Amino acid sequence: MKKLVVKIENLDHFGRGIAKVNNMPIFVENSLIDEEVEIIVTKEKKNYMEGIVDKYIKTSPIRVVSKCPYYDNCGGCDLLHLSYEEQLKYKENKVKEIIKKFSDLECVNNIVGSKQFNYRNKITLQVNKDIGYFKKRTNDIIAIDKCLLVDDKINKIIVELKKIDVSKVNKIVIRVTNLESMVVFYGNISNKIELDVDTIIINDKIIKGNGYIKENINGLNFIISPTSFFQVNNIGMINIYNKVLEYIDGGNVLDLYCGTGTIGIYVSKKANNVLGIELNKEAIKDAQINKKLNNINNIDFISGDVGTVLSQKNFKADIVIVDPPRAGLDSNSINNIIKIKPNKIIYVSCDPVTLARDLNILKEHYDVLEITPFDMFGNTYHVECVSLLCLKNMR
Ligand SMILES: C[S@@+](CC[C@H](N)C(=O)[O-])C[C@H]1O[C@@H](n2cnc3c(N)ncnc32)[C@H](O)[C@@H]1O
Numbered sequence: 001m002k003k004l005v006v007k008i009e010n011l012d013h014f015g016r017g018i019a020k021v022n023n024m025p026i027f028v029e030n031s032l033i034d035e036e037v038e039i040i041v042t043k044e045k046k047n048y049m050e051g052i053v054d055k056y057i058k059t060s061p062i063r064v065v066s067k068c069p070y071y072d073n074c075g076g077c078d079l080l081h082l083s084y085e086e087q088l089k090y091k092e093n094k095v096k097e098i099i100k101k102f103s104d105l106e107c108v109n110n111i112v113g114s115k116q117f118n119y120r121n122k123i124t125l126q127v128n129k130d131i132g133y134f135k136k137r138t139n140d141i142i143a144i145d146k147c148l149l150v151d152d153k154i155n156k157i158i159v160e161l162k163k164i165d166v167s168k169v170n171k172i173v174i175r176v177t178n179l180e181s182m183v184v185f186y187g188n189i190s191n192k193i194e195l196d197v198d199t200i201i202i203n204d205k206i207i208k209g210n211g212y213i214k215e216n217i218n219g220l221n222f223i224i225s226p227t228s229f230f231q232v233n234n235i236g237m238i239n240i241y242n243k244v245l246e247y248i249d250g251g252n253v254l255d256l257y258c259g260t261g262t263i264g265i266y267v268s269k270k271a272n273n274v275l276g277i278e279l280n281k282e283a284i285k286d287a288q289i290n291k292k293l294n295n296i297n298n299i300d301f302i303s304g305d306v307g308t309v310l311s312q313k314n315f316k317a318d319i320v321i322v323d324p325p326r327a328g329l330d331s332n333s334i335n336n337i338i339k340i341k342p343n344k345i346i347y348v349s350c351d352p353v354t355l356a357r358d359l360n361i362l363k364e365h366y367d368v369l370e371i372t373p374f375d376m377f378g379n380t381y382h383v384e385c386v387s388l389l390c391l392k393n394m395r
Contacts, residue, residue, distance in 0.1 A: 002041040015078035015381040032060035084116040102356035177215035228283040236376035251318025261287030307332030328354025345389040
């Protein structure tokens with residue numbers, strides 16, 4: 001076992017401390033700038049090493065004691081040793097650094113915070129004798145009784161799940177809304193189970209309820225099916241959607257990567273027409289129902305890959321909203337968006353690195369006016385951004 005004493009010089013984009021020994025970077029979880037730590041080296045590669053702290057020799061004044069008993073082992077959180085205020089500072093700086101480095105832009109606003117605890121409306125629990133999360137860097141399961149990140153309604157359901165036989169189940173997904181709750185079991189379990197939730201699904205079979213749950217966000221109604229994407233933090237979602245809404249000023253809007261149509265429906269009152277495009281057919285079915293539930297007549301949806309759908313027809317749009325997965329926009333989608341030539345692009349991103357990469361391409365044709373970071377996933381290194389781009393020579 002190799003041990004080293006190191007001084008942390010910086011933080012990386014995954015919230016880990018970076019120290020250097022003979023110019024070789026060493027990444028150390030749960031360590032902060034200026035801390036001196038004795039580490040056990042866990043990985044040694046040609047260009048870098050990784051280590052875990054064995055002993056803190058000097059700690060940082062901004063370190064706080066984690067409120068979670070599972071923090072040392074659980075793979076869920078990365079920043080519980082920082083106050084929420086310091087987490088927000090870290091995320092804002094991280095976005096600024098990434099955007100400068102990969103797109104040479106300096107238009108990042110202050111971060112908009114959300115809620116540090118009890119914000120998640122969905123969790124995936126791993127099951128193997130016990131119910132819990134994956135341990136850091138392994139497929140072993142760490143049993144949990146509750147999680148600080150989730151809505152308390154989810155913690156109550158976990159207590160109930162612990163009373164039933166889940167020995168042949170592999171995975172359990174719990175989703176709750178302001179109105180309802182849903183549990184999906186993957187694996188084998190008796191279909192006579194009793195749980196105080198609105199919908200129970202075993203694999204793809206509905207055992208109780210409608211097979212979906214309803215949500216109400218700022219007076220708008222949505223249904224959510226088990227495999228449809230729905231933002232996991234309601235406060236963060238409303239902050240982001242309000243920012244997008246602020247940028248809408250009429251015209252034809254394309255809502256790309258639209259999921260269950262939430263953004264398009266949210267902004268439809270300020271648009272002439274909205275067209276949503278989404279790969280997941282189940283999400284598109286939800287989107288069609290959501291349109292009817294809210295009596296919205298100026299929105300429609302197409303199911304398919306964004307790049308492929310856009311290349312099949314000459315779409316006209318004044319504003320294009322994109323909200324892609326972490327991988328960002330593929331070249332086919334970017335080229336087609338540039339061809340459509342909207343006056344504005346509103347880019348909602350869940351990964352600042354792919355956002356910076358895509359902005360670096362788009363900035364040839366568009367002025368990137370601002371980028372606002374939003375916290376959606378407190379205690380983790382993740383950060384969302386909304387960016388406004390205007391067609392060059394349009395302003
Ligand atoms: C970050 S989510 C955004 C969903 C929605 N805008 C919202 O706020 O709830 C990304 C969505 O992109 C969809 N998606 C992933 N790859 C896609 C592709 N190639 N074409 C169309 N949609 C895709 C996913 O199914 C998912 O619903």
